[in-house]
Every structure is written in C-alpha cells, then in structure tokens.
Amino acid sequence: MSLRYEYAPPYPGSRVDHVGTYKRTLPVSLERMYENALDWEHLPHLHGSSFTAINCLDSGAWGWRAEVTAANGTASVLELALDRDCRRWITRNLQGPNVGAEIWTHVFVTAPRQMDIVIDFFVPGVPDEAREKVGRAYAAAYERLYDEDVWMMSERQAQIDQRLDSIQADQTLTLDMPDEATLPLQIEMSGRRFMLSRHQQQWVVYPAQCPHQLGPLSGDVTAAGEVVCPWHGYRFDVISGDCTHGGHCRFGQRPEINAGEQTLTLSWVSSR
Ligand code: FES
Ligand SMILES: [Fe+2]
Incomplete structure (x- = not known):
C-alpha cells in the first residue's frame, strides 16, 4: 500500500513549517488510543526498531515529558500534551536534532471502535524544496509506529473482551x-x-x-x-x-x- 501522506505547499497565512499530513483509519476505541498516547513506557520495547531507551522526566493525565534515544543513537527531549476536549495531542521536540518540531494528532471517532487520525508534521527551518521529502520521512516513521500500535491496541482490546466473557469454573x-x-x-x-x-x-x-x-x-x-x-x-x-x-x-x-x-x-x- 502506498504511504498515506499528503502534502501541499503552505498557503500564504498558513504555518510555513508544515511539512505534510498523515491520515489513517484505525480499528480502535478512543479509550485504547488515549491509553496508547499516554503510554511512554512502550517506546523502546514495542517500537524497539525506532527507539532504544526512554527516561521519563514527568508524566500524568496531562501527558508526559521524557528523554528519548532513537535507534540512530540521537537523544531528544520529547513532550506529549493531551487535550481531551479537542480530541488531540501535540508532541513537541524540546531538545535534540529536530528541536522545535511539533506533531499534532487529531482523532475523529467514526464508530465505537473506529477512528480516523490526522497527523500534521511541523518542522522549522526546512527549505521549501526539502519540505515534501522531510514530511514523507516523518509519515513513513509514523506508519511503522502505528502498525505496531494497532497490533498492541487490538490485541489488548481482544484480551479485555475475552476476560469479560470468561467463566471462572473449576x-x-x-x-x-x-x-x-x-x-x-x-x-x-x-x-x-x-x-x-x-x-x-x-x-x-x-x-x-x-x-x-x-x-x-x-x-x-x-x-x-x-x-x-x-x-x-x-x-x-x-x-x-x-x-x-x-x-x-x-x-x-x-x-x-x-x-x-x-x-x-x-x-x-x-x-x-
Ligand atoms: S509489560 Fe506492559 S503489557 Fe506486558
Ligand atoms: Fe506507540
């Protein structure tokens, strides 16, 4: 399947650091999705091909802030801030190679266990001619992360459903x-x-x-x-x-x- 990536050069008046959008339909509930967004701990395990270590600096119902080591060895400080009212979260790169980059994820629930996600990538300082290439690289990375997340969220949902149905007989x-x-x-x-x-x-x-x-x-x-x-x-x-x-x-x-x-x-x- 081709990468679910869209790019249009910023229109005057729009944010000039927008390097593209990734869109996808996911077979999961909002509950599983929020749980996944707040779950900093899974990054170097479930996403072991993208991250090798994480050190949480702060976390709560609001989100988390952590030092993260990527698979290429670079270290960054990332912050994820969840805004439940707006059905979105913003991940900010506070330190490291892509400092200033922001990733805005919006979710649109379309059925009890289905949603559309729209992820916008904002990366400052990218020359006009390189924007699409940079955006495509972000989208490819997110496609892999979401393939892994969908497996975890769907499997967890199936296990929760099975537990609710289970009979506790001798x-x-x-x-x-x-x-x-x-x-x-x-x-x-x-x-x-x-x-x-x-x-x-x-x-x-x-x-x-x-x-x-x-x-x-x-x-x-x-x-x-x-x-x-x-x-x-x-x-x-x-x-x-x-x-x-x-x-x-x-x-x-x-x-x-x-x-x-x-x-x-x-x-x-x-x-x-
Ligand atoms: S370590 Fe978290 S589900 Fe097993
Ligand atoms: Fe994840």
Whole structure:
C-alpha cells in the first residue's frame, strides 16, 4: 500500500513549517488510543526498531515529558500534551536534532471502535524544496509506529473482551505428555489462557497475558527462568511469578500441575 501522506505547499497565512499530513483509519476505541498516547513506557520495547531507551522526566493525565534515544543513537527531549476536549495531542521536540518540531494528532471517532487520525508534521527551518521529502520521512516513521500500535491496541482490546466473557469454573485438564519441542504450549482453562513450559527440569505454567496490560507472554522461557513481555519489557520469574524488572505486578492464580508417567494434569480451583 502506498504511504498515506499528503502534502501541499503552505498557503500564504498558513504555518510555513508544515511539512505534510498523515491520515489513517484505525480499528480502535478512543479509550485504547488515549491509553496508547499516554503510554511512554512502550517506546523502546514495542517500537524497539525506532527507539532504544526512554527516561521519563514527568508524566500524568496531562501527558508526559521524557528523554528519548532513537535507534540512530540521537537523544531528544520529547513532550506529549493531551487535550481531551479537542480530541488531540501535540508532541513537541524540546531538545535534540529536530528541536522545535511539533506533531499534532487529531482523532475523529467514526464508530465505537473506529477512528480516523490526522497527523500534521511541523518542522522549522526546512527549505521549501526539502519540505515534501522531510514530511514523507516523518509519515513513513509514523506508519511503522502505528502498525505496531494497532497490533498492541487490538490485541489488548481482544484480551479485555475475552476476560469479560470468561467463566471462572473449576476445571481439570489432562494432556498427553507434551513433546518439549512444542513448548511453550498455550492451553485454555476456565476461559483463561496459560502457557505451559519447562525450566530446570520442572513443568511451569503461567498466564499467556502479562499482568501489566495484557501483552502476550508467548515467547520462550529464558535461561534465567524468565518470560519477557514485548510491550513494555517487563520480566517475570516463571517459578515465583514475581516481576523481576519493570513493574510491581505479578502473576495471579495459576493452575496446579501434576506430572504422571504419560500425562500432565492441570487443575484450576476458582477462588471464590
Ligand atoms: S503489557 Fe506492559 S509489560 Fe506486558
Ligand atoms: Fe506507540
């Protein structure tokens, strides 16, 4: 698909630093979108190909300000200010290579889980003949960021919907002894999904969704016995269930595992 980018030279009286617009329809709710805008923490994890580090200086319901390191090694101070009344947020480059640049994002809700976004890029000091090229580069970067964000927002919405529908009944599940090559293996019990794997000769079971914001924990268990969430990089010890890096959350209730000769039995007793 061609890049969703539009450019028109600034008309007299318009902002002369406007280098173009990116427009896209997203299959997400306003709630998920605001959550995503305020979520500074996911930048170097979900968007690991664009950013390598972030150090938050301030954050709140208003937005956030942070030192951000881009994948090319350059450091900037960015600020995102959310204006709910106007359904928009403005990201400003306060320090760094593109100091003074502003990115204005407006959202137009068109259905309960659908919106159009219009993102305007303003970059000062760009010569007339280079504006379109600079705007196109911004649009290409935003296209990649939104591809990644849409995956996270849609997956989170699906997990929230599934949780609301889930039944908390007692259940016992007996499996033929899994082949280790198939691990980690996803299983479903009482309407919840878990991952079954092994660490240090033991069977381990843990939620398939991260206790932070329901990101997928479907990756391999590391040699240190951890799983890493790709959304914000939180790590969890698969034996203790504690978060070892990133946050204060931990795994909730997990099924019990009993290993027989040929089978594995998992039991879930709903907490009442
Ligand atoms: S959802 Fe945030 S670290 Fe997993
Ligand atoms: Fe994002």
